[in-house]
Amino acid sequence: xxxxxxxxxxxxxxxxxxxxxxxxxxxxxxxxxxxxxxxxxxxxxxxxxxxxxxxxxxxxxxxxxxxxxxxxxxxxxxxxxxxxxxxxxxxxxxxxxxxxxxxxxxxxxxxxxxxxxxxxxxxxxxxxxxxxxxxxxxxxxxxxxxxxxxx
Amino acid sequence: xxxxxxxxxxxxxxxxxxxxxxxxxxxxxxxxxxxxxxxxxxxxxxxxxxxxxxxxxxxxxxxxxxxxxxxxxxxxxxxxxxxxxxxxxxxxxxxxxxxxxxxxxxxxxxxxxxxxxxxxxxxxxxxxxxxxxxxxxxxxxxxxxxxxxxx
Amino acid sequence: xxxxxxxxxxxxxxxxxxxxxxxxxxxxxxxxxxxxxxxxxxxxxxxxxxxxxxxxxxxxxxxxxxxxxxxxxxxxxxxxxxxxxxxxxxxxxxxxxxxxxxxxxxxxxxxxxxxxxxxxxxxxxxxxxxxxxxxxxxxxxxxxxxxxxxx
Amino acid sequence: xxxxxxxxxxxxxxxxxxxxxxxxxxxxxxxxxxxxxxxxxxxxxxxxxxxxxxxxxxxxxxxxxxxxxxxxxxxxxxxxxxxxxxxxxxxxxxxxxxxxxxxxxxxxxxxxxxxxxxxxxxxxxxxxxxxxxxxxxxxxxxxxxxxxxxx
Numbered sequence: 001x002x003x004x005x006x007x008x009x010x011x012x013x014x015x016x017x018x019x020x021x022x023x024x025x026x027x028x029x030x031x032x033x034x035x036x037x038x039x040x041x042x043x044x045x046x047x048x049x050x051x052x053x054x055x056x057x058x059x060x061x062x063x064x065x066x067x068x069x070x071x072x073x074x075x076x077x078x079x080x081x082x083x084x085x086x087x088x089x090x091x092x093x094x095x096x097x098x099x100x101x102x103x104x105x106x107x108x109x110x111x112x113x114x115x116x117x118x119x120x121x122x123x124x125x126x127x128x129x130x131x132x133x134x135x136x137x138x139x140x141x142x143x144x145x146x147x148x149x150x151x
Numbered sequence: 152x153x154x155x156x157x158x159x160x161x162x163x164x165x166x167x168x169x170x171x172x173x174x175x176x177x178x179x180x181x182x183x184x185x186x187x188x189x190x191x192x193x194x195x196x197x198x199x200x201x202x203x204x205x206x207x208x209x210x211x212x213x214x215x216x217x218x219x220x221x222x223x224x225x226x227x228x229x230x231x232x233x234x235x236x237x238x239x240x241x242x243x244x245x246x247x248x249x250x251x252x253x254x255x256x257x258x259x260x261x262x263x264x265x266x267x268x269x270x271x272x273x274x275x276x277x278x279x280x281x282x283x284x285x286x287x288x289x290x291x292x293x294x295x296x297x298x299x300x301x302x
Numbered sequence: 303x304x305x306x307x308x309x310x311x312x313x314x315x316x317x318x319x320x321x322x323x324x325x326x327x328x329x330x331x332x333x334x335x336x337x338x339x340x341x342x343x344x345x346x347x348x349x350x351x352x353x354x355x356x357x358x359x360x361x362x363x364x365x366x367x368x369x370x371x372x373x374x375x376x377x378x379x380x381x382x383x384x385x386x387x388x389x390x391x392x393x394x395x396x397x398x399x400x401x402x403x404x405x406x407x408x409x410x411x412x413x414x415x416x417x418x419x420x421x422x423x424x425x426x427x428x429x430x431x432x433x434x435x436x437x438x439x440x441x442x443x444x445x446x447x448x449x450x451x452x453x
Numbered sequence: 454x455x456x457x458x459x460x461x462x463x464x465x466x467x468x469x470x471x472x473x474x475x476x477x478x479x480x481x482x483x484x485x486x487x488x489x490x491x492x493x494x495x496x497x498x499x500x501x502x503x504x505x506x507x508x509x510x511x512x513x514x515x516x517x518x519x520x521x522x523x524x525x526x527x528x529x530x531x532x533x534x535x536x537x538x539x540x541x542x543x544x545x546x547x548x549x550x551x552x553x554x555x556x557x558x559x560x561x562x563x564x565x566x567x568x569x570x571x572x573x574x575x576x577x578x579x580x581x582x583x584x585x586x587x588x589x590x591x592x593x594x595x596x597x598x599x600x601x602x603x604x
Contacts, residue, residue: 019473023499024335024492028328028382034218035189035326039477042185046476050534067185071222080330081503170322174348175341175488177481179533184477190326197325201383231481232352336495336520340488369487373524 006085007105009112013087014148015048023080032078037114038070041102044088045118048100052140063131065120068097072116082108089148090141095132097121098141157236158256160263164238165299166199174231183229188265189221192253195239196269199251203291214282216271219248223267233259240299241292246283248272249292308387309407311414315389316450317350325382334380339416340372343404346390347420350402354442365433367422370399374418384410391450392443397434399423400443459538460558462565466540467601468501476533485531490567491523494555497541498571501553505593516584518573521550525569535561542601543594548585550574551594 010016019040027033049055049065058064078084085105092099097119104114124131161167170191178184200206200216209215229235236256243250248270255265275282312318321342329335351357351367360366380386387407394401399421406416426433463469472493480486502508502518511517531537538558545552550572557567577584 017473019475020470020496022472022492022496024329024337024495026330027326028330028332030330033326034193034221035186038186038189039475042477043473043475046533067225069222069224070185071220073220074218080499168322170324171319171345173321173341173345175344175480175486178477179479179481179483181481186477190324193326194322194324197382231348336523337488337491340491344487369527371524371526372487373522375522376520 007107007110009105009110010085010087010103012148013089013103014144015044015051015089016085016087017044017047018083018085019043021078021080021082021084026080030079032080034072034074037072037074037104037116040084040086040104040114041070041072041088041116041118044086044102045100045120048088048090048144052137052144054137054140057134057137057140058125061134062125063122063134064125066123067118068121069119070116072114074114076106076109076111076113078104078106078113082106084113090145091117093133093138093141096130098133158258158261160256160261161236161238161254163299164240164254165295166195166202166240167236167238168195168198169234169236170194172229172231172233172235177231181230183231185223185225188223188225188255188267191235191237191255191265192221192223192239192267192269195237195253196251196271199239199241199295203288203295205288205291208285208288208291209276212285213276214273214285215276217274218269219272220270221267223253223265225265227257227260227262227264229255229257229264233257235264241296242268244284244289244292247281249284309409309412311407311412312387312389312405314450315391315405316446317346317353317391318387318389319346319349320385320387321345323380323382323384323386328382332381334382336374336376339374339376339406339418342386342388342406342416343372343374343390343418343420346388346404347402347422350390350392350446354439354446356439356442359436359439359442360427363436364427365424365436366427368425369420370423371421372418374404374416376416378408378411378413378415380406380408380415384408386415392447393419395435395440395443398432400435460560460563462558462563463538463540463556465601466542466556467597468497468504468542469538469540470497470500471536471538472496474531474533474535474537479533483532485533487525487527490525490527490557490569493537493539493557493567494523494525494541494569494571497539497555498553498573501541501543501597505590505597507590507593510587510590510593511578514587515578516575516587517578519576520571521574522572523569525555525567527567529559529562529564529566531557531559531566535559537566543598544570546586546591546594549583551586 100118106113257264402420408415553571559566
């Protein structure tokens with residue numbers, strides 16, 4: 001699989017990033033350490049936020065996303081050298097929180113290495129209180145989801 | 152709370168560790184980054200394994216634990232300076248896998264900062280195949296759980 | 303060596319911190335990965351800054367320290383389980399920058415695991431320009447250095 | 454600068470890698486944390502070793518490289534989003550150790566963000582003793598250096 005070709009395993013994901021596996025991310029078991037997968041999720045989440053304009057909205061309005069819960073199901077171990085493609089999508093968009101799904105694909109195996117979710121709430125940074133998801137963000141997310149390859 | 156006093160919030164946990172929050176673990180939001188919580192869980196898990204003799208068993212028999220799934224619910228943000236106490240316990244011990252629960256307590260807040268779980272399977276390192284949890288490990292875990300403070 | 307006893311190898315250091323070696327900090331060579339030593343240095347540096355009031359000064363005056371250069375000489379490898387004591391001291395205090403020295407002591411080996419330095423400049427956060435080290439910080443550093451055990 | 458175009462600032466480096474800056478690599482100062490630069494150096498070092506056949510040699514002969522010293526001079530801060538190109542070259546090849554130089558180039562700034570060095574010794578993994586750099590590795594390094602763009 002060439003670097004710039006998005007895996008068919010990620011066709012439902014409107015945002016994907018590509019990251020090299022780094023040697024130093026492996027632990028004493030010779031596998032990429034489990035916490036790195038949450039870094040993958042985070043980097044895909046931030047790429048999604050950037051594409052949806054969430055980070056700009058946050059700076060202008062002082063309202064931004066906070067991670068409330070996240071989980072990962074590890075399927076096959078990753079080793080250096082390899083590269084991963086990581087997809088992010090919003091699978092549930094409620095009044096007060098939304099859920100993202102993530103999928104990590106190993107280029108070497110051409111298979112899903114891990115899958116996970118993240119639940120995100122919106123917080124007013126001045127009051128530190130949870131707020132409803134602003135309509136502008138809700139629309140930006142809906143628009144971005146509509147662009148996904150299988151859409 | 153003194154460094155060596157175990158929080159009452161961890162009385163159900165047979166193994167606890169204490170870790171300082173490090174400044175460099177905070178991200179651009181001025182909170183301890185989410186992946187660090189999974190490092191907390193891992194360090195508590197390894198301390199548990201060490202206390203139960205899992206690591207020794209692993210070296211002698213070539214059978215050891217692999218993380219299949221993990222999750223974290225973030226409750227209050229952590230900031231430097233602080234220290235955390237992290238508890239680990241086994242909450243479900245099946246034939247083929249077991250579940251651990253983790254709790255992270257902030258010393259500054261004297262409150263739960265995060266809670267999570269990990270599902271662990273046993274793997275034969277030579278064949279890379281899943282195996283039943285060996286009886287010796289099962290007994291070691293049961294014995295360790297029986298020592299917990301509230302037990 | 304008990305946890306709270308400061309190693310004689312650190313008697314020239316006015317600030318020391320104690321950190322457990324975490325299993326997940328080891329890489330595929332079964333040693334603590336080299337970048338973790340710079341986290342040790344950073345955590346000792348921040349502890350020093352905190353003790354000297356640098357962080358408070360920074361918040362009040364918008365002038366703070368930036369790392370310009372750092373180096374590490376690795377002497378013996380570290381492995382889990384162990385704990386390290388890390389000392390920080392200021393060894394040169396110029397008009398525009400100062401140099402810190404760091405020493406990492408392995409509790410298991412009761413020996414120096416690594417030594418290093420950091421060169422720090424002061425920056426005005428508003429203009430991003432380098433400034434002379436403020437007199438208040440210079441005095442705080444000199445006072446702290448005077449407290450070291452061998453002083 | 455396109456992703457696949459190697460910066461002219463790296464023309465003396467026979468091995469270069471390209472890495473995205475990840476949001477979670479920034480610390481509370483909103484800059485990429487200093488320890489990440491040493492991960493950059495390590496990833497470029499490993500890519501160099503891979504290209505020179507060092508890792509294969511190591512597995513076959515039980516002789517491999519150990520980092521003895523490393524340093525970094527930070528020139529301009531890095532922030533997300535950006536990507537870095539990291540070059541590695543061998544600048545001194547002695548009987549018992551060799552020195553590598555690293556350069557980190559920010560794509561946003563099209564400028565050098567950091568430079569550093571690493572001193573590497575060869576160790577027999579069975580005896581843990583230092584050994585002379587094997588002739589096969591010495592030749593592989595010399596051959597690789599001869600391929601550099603400006604060579």
